[in-house]
Amino acid sequence: MFLCSVCGKLFSYKRNLTRHTKICNADQIKNATPQTGVNDSAGPSKHTCEKCLKSFNRKDNLKQHRRICKGAINVNLPETKNLETVSLKRTSSPTNINQAESESSVPKRARLGFNNEHLVMQEEGVYLVNTSYKNRIATYRLLSKKDPISVNDFLANLREKIISLVRCQIERFGNVKVGMELFGRFLLQTKEVQETKSFGSRFREASQGTDLEELFDQFTTIIKRRFQEFNEKDSGWTLQQLLHVDVRVNKINPLKASSYIPLPKEIEAKRAVLNIQNTDQKCFVWSVLAAFHPVPRTQNANRVQNYQSFEQELDVSGIDFPISLKQVSKFEQLNNISINVYGLEKGYKHDRNIIEVVGPLYFTRSHKADRHVNLLLISDDSGNNHYCLIRNMSRLISQQLSGKQHSKFLCDGCLVYFSSDIKLENHQKYDCGHVVVETPSDNLKKNKYGENIPENILKFTNFERKLKVPFVVYADFETILEPIQTEQNELDPEISYTVKTHQHVPYSFAYYINSILIILSRFSRLLEDLMHIKFS
Known part of the structure; x- marks a missing residue:
């Protein structure tokens, strides 16, 4: 350790002490009283920028400042x-x-x-x-x-x-x-x-x-x-x-996608994803345009020049580039498009490293079958992200969903997959987006009598369709509680038990008959016999 003799500060390296001594001695001279006879102007030489007149104690700091100095002070x-x-x-x-x-x-x-x-x-x-x-x-x-x-x-x-x-x-x-x-x-x-x-x-x-x-x-x-x-x-x-x-x-650095990133070899081998080789920050726009203006793979479909002439078809007003996932919904509203964004995740399965499709990272709220785009968001080790177009979803996820070598047809609206395109078409035509459950609201509606009642309150109104019964009997039994004596043996607290203290003793009952029939002879005799029953 190296000690400063002026202020007593410690340094690990001598070069740091030497640099500190120049400043420390200058401060001591500057703070000296006038009676000492020391010149107040003494001290380390100041290095001043010619453009902005800013001064530095060290020359290397001045050189670094000159690289970014623009002259005017903003x-x-x-x-x-x-x-x-x-x-x-x-x-x-x-x-x-x-x-x-x-x-x-x-x-x-x-x-x-x-x-x-x-x-x-x-x-x-x-x-x-x-x-x-x-x-x-x-x-x-x-x-x-x-x-x-x-x-x-x-x-x-x-x-x-x-x-x-x-x-x-x-x-x-x-x-x-x-x-x-x-x-x-x-x-x-x-x-x-x-x-x-x-x-x-x-x-x-x-x-x-x-x-x-x-x-x-x-x-x-x-x-x-x-x-x-x-x-x-x-x-x-x-x-x-x-x-x-x-x-x-x-x-902040939100999750965005910008310039070109190569696809992983496992994904590229499936030939289901189009990766456009852009040098700007508009990979999202080029991927969407590639979905509506497809170019055969043999004609260099991954080049931006194939889609630049269609760029004016998309409205990107108020959207920042590169586009983050939070801005996808705004892009959908401006262009009447539905978009699902998926991602990739590395894993280990069957004693080997694999890459699986996960998501969706963004799922559209308003699916449009004729204007829907599936995108794949990939990233590299440096944290850069890039959007790609999924051309064939079945080829991309079939092996991941099942070990059988059969195509899988995914519904973009509800993410349910089917084994054939016919089943998928029937699902999209009759089920997805058509069968919904609506719960009643508190809106008013008129019943059969013309009264306004909330539709979420159900009442029975068809009284004329009630099935009439010949008679109804309402009965009630009464009991009294009598204390009973039990032996108070020593109880084990570790075992659950019940102590009986009272018992119910019936002493009366009553009944009421409501009938539309005039003669109930058999039923009346039965009740008379019940009146003579004794309870013990």
Whole structure:
């Protein structure tokens, strides 16, 4: 270990100590008092960029900066670290009001809690709190020029800045997750304590096709609801001041497919999948066009040039490329097409490695028999994905479904397979999409008497069709409970048992006859005999 004689810091390598000593000695000289006679300008030489006038302590850092420097400083991008550096301290523990300084004598930034962590101002009222992974995960803090006490007014003042910030991140990263959190200072008058509390929302995905105005309204609705729920708890906290809004932006890489990836040898040998060799990010579009404009395999069907002339047939407005699985439903609606997307999975079966078709990863909600496309989503070890067209589903999955060398015909609407194409046609014609179960709703309908009744309530109305019986007898028997004496032997708690304490003793019965017959002689005599029965 190598020790710095100035600050006492330890280093594992001497080269790191040498580099640290230059900076550490410079800081000591800079902080020296005027009485020492040391020149305050002394220190390591600064290396300055000629384009943006940004300075570096090391020459190699300047060289690396020159490669990406464009001269002008763009205050809208997260990597801008210019203009002004301020400090932040989030109030996380209660503060006693009697011990706090008077806000009238403290600058506004200090009253908002800016004390420790370094922030970089992006533009007026927008600060970069923290960042990681080259700004792919970043938190921005937005301050309002005014100090409204209403949550609606506070968020409305920051509306344009928040939407502009999110739009800038989308243009830079493509797909992001955005979250918003409102901070405010609250006062508990009973204990004379104040705390900073926050009300946030969950992360939402945003891309080029996202309506940012609607996204901001969703965040605002959630924050206002949680703020109102907090006030309705009767906790005694009173809002003193709304401080700021934190916007968290995370770059995401959704499951997408782009340029060409070779098929696995096992799948390619089946000659059931068309893999288009594209160099752009439109493999999804080319695969769909190949389904509606088939080209024989012998005429280089895997070339993009065969389908470029038909590209205008598809409407891709508002869809980002490469297309993710979440955007397939939107593509279906724009083009009146139904699509199922399947995937591949590696496995081990019968002492050998196999590749099986799994899915569907995406299953259409509105099957269209005349405009349906089956796609296969494949990937490589680098995490890249690629869409291919399934031309012959039977050839692709037959061996996987059964060991017999017979074709299997899969219904795209319900994923049921059949042994012949005739059975599949009959199923699609009479069963799939035709036989459905509908449960009654609460809609009103008229019965036979013209009355409006809910259709989900069943009532018997055909009283005239009831079968009449000659008579009905209603009988009831009564008993009394008499205690009984039992021997209280020692019982084993490990064995279940029942203790008898009372017994039912019948003492009377009653009956009522309802009959449409006039003479019931035989039945009456039978009942008279029953009256003389004695119960013991």
